[in-house]
Every structure is written in structure tokens, then in C-alpha cells.
Amino acid sequence: MTNLIGYARVSTGDQSTDTQVEKLKAAxxxxxxxxxxxxxSRDGRDELATVLEFVRPGDVLCVVKLDRLGRSTRDVLNLVFELEQKGASLRVLEPAIDTAGPMGKMVLTVLGMVAEMELGFIKERQRTGIEAAKAKGIYKGRPPTLDHAKVRQLHAEGVGATDIARQMDCSRGAVYKVINAQA
Structure with missing residues (x-):
């Protein structure tokens, strides 16, 4: 008997997996x-690691879309390889792809490459937009989260970088960056 194991992932805490879960249940x-x-990357993806740990021969890992599994073609193909080594396969619901057959593997590879290329295009558009905004004087970067004046004041009072970092709840590198910027 084939076990369908669903995997739903969102990137941030304010997003919901509800729609993915509904589709996986329907499948x-x-x-x-x-x-x-x-x-x-796979770092911090404990649920995926758990699935890969307990998947058995004949099981099918099911995701709604390929990008829920990974962002890079290499990572997705490595996951498919791991599943195959355990006698399992991958099923993507949208668009319908099943790696149980050779055609599914080929389609998966092509779609993975397209998804990776699309991510590159997004990053390039973002970079171009930021450069244009900087040229217009609109974009100033992320607002500082560290009180630079307070860091400089503590440093002037003779407090060391390690102690400043503890007091300001930041890294020593951030403290040195502020201190060296004033020099």
C-alpha cells in the first residue's frame, strides 16, 4: 500500500499553510x-528532515508546488535522489509531476531549472529597482536598528566593545562597525 505523505511549507511566520494542507488532504x-x-536551504527545515527520515519504500512525498520543496534545482534533485534511494518518490500537484517514472524526472529537472532562473530574474529586478531608487535619492537602505549615538557614547566613556554589545543586544562586529565609521 502506498502512503502519501504531505509536506507544506511557507517562508515566513505571517503566512499560512492552510491552502496547501487542504490540497494535500484532497490528494x-x-x-x-x-x-x-x-x-x-535545508537548514532549519526539521519537518522535511523528519519526513526524509521515516519515508519507507513505496511511500510518496507529496507537495502542492515544486518551490515548496526547495528553491534550487540541485537541492530538489538531491531530495528526489534521497527519496529514490529509500524506494520512495515525489509527487507535485501543481503542475502534476510524479517522479516514479522517467518522464516525471525530466519534467522535474526542467521545472526546477526554470524556477531557479525565475528567482535569478526576481533578484535582478530587485537590484535594478534599488539602484534606480538610490539614484533618485529615494532609497536609503534599511533603517538602522542600532542606536549609533549610544554606541559612540559608551565607547567614549571607555566601555569595551564586548560590554557595549551585551548592553545593546547586538554583535561585537556591529559595535566595531559603528566605532570604525566615526574614525
């Missing part, structure tokens, strides 16, 4: 693991 998944973590 026949009884077990559905959910998490809120970036798909950029």
Missing part, C-alpha cells in the same frame, strides 16, 4: 508535515 495525504522556514 489523499493522511500524514501532512508543515513548517514555516525558508526554502533557500
Amino acid at each position: 489523499g495525504c493522511v500524514v501532512i508535515r508543515q513548517e514555516k522556514a525558508s526554502g533557500k
Whole structure:
């Protein structure tokens, strides 16, 4: 008997996996693991690690969309390889892809490459937009979260970088950056 194991992921805490979970249940998944973590890498994706740990021969890992599994083609293909090594496969609901057959693997590879290319385009558009905004004087970067005046004051009073970092709840590197910027 084939077990369909669902995996739902969103990137940030203010997003919801509800829609993905509904689609996975409709596809026949009884077990559905959910998490809120970036798909950029596997770091911090404990639910995915759990699925990969307990997947058995004949099981099918099911995701709604390919980008829920990972952002890079290499990472997705490595996941598919791990599933295959355990006798399991991957099913993507939108668009319908199943790695149980050779055609599914080929389509998955192409879609993964397209998704990675699309991410590159997004980053390039973002970079271009930021450069244009900087040229117009609109974009000033992220507002400082560290009180630079307070750091400089503590430093002038003879407080060391480590103690300043503790008091200001920041890294020593951030303290040195402020101190060296005034020099």
C-alpha cells in the first residue's frame, strides 16, 4: 500500500499553510508535515528532515508546488535522489509531476531549472529597482536598528566593545562597525 505523505511549507511566520494542507488532504495525504522556514536551504527545515527520515519504500512525498520543496534545482534533485534511494518518490500537484517514472524526472529537472532562473530574474529586478531608487535619492537602505549615538557614547566613556554589545543586544562586529565609521 502506498502512503502519501504531505509536506507544506511557507517562508515566513505571517503566512499560512492552510491552502496547501487542504490540497494535500484532497490528494489523499493522511500524514501532512508543515513548517514555516525558508526554502533557500535545508537548514532549519526539521519537518522535511523528519519526513526524509521515516519515508519507507513505496511511500510518496507529496507537495502542492515544486518551490515548496526547495528553491534550487540541485537541492530538489538531491531530495528526489534521497527519496529514490529509500524506494520512495515525489509527487507535485501543481503542475502534476510524479517522479516514479522517467518522464516525471525530466519534467522535474526542467521545472526546477526554470524556477531557479525565475528567482535569478526576481533578484535582478530587485537590484535594478534599488539602484534606480538610490539614484533618485529615494532609497536609503534599511533603517538602522542600532542606536549609533549610544554606541559612540559608551565607547567614549571607555566601555569595551564586548560590554557595549551585551548592553545593546547586538554583535561585537556591529559595535566595531559603528566605532570604525566615526574614525
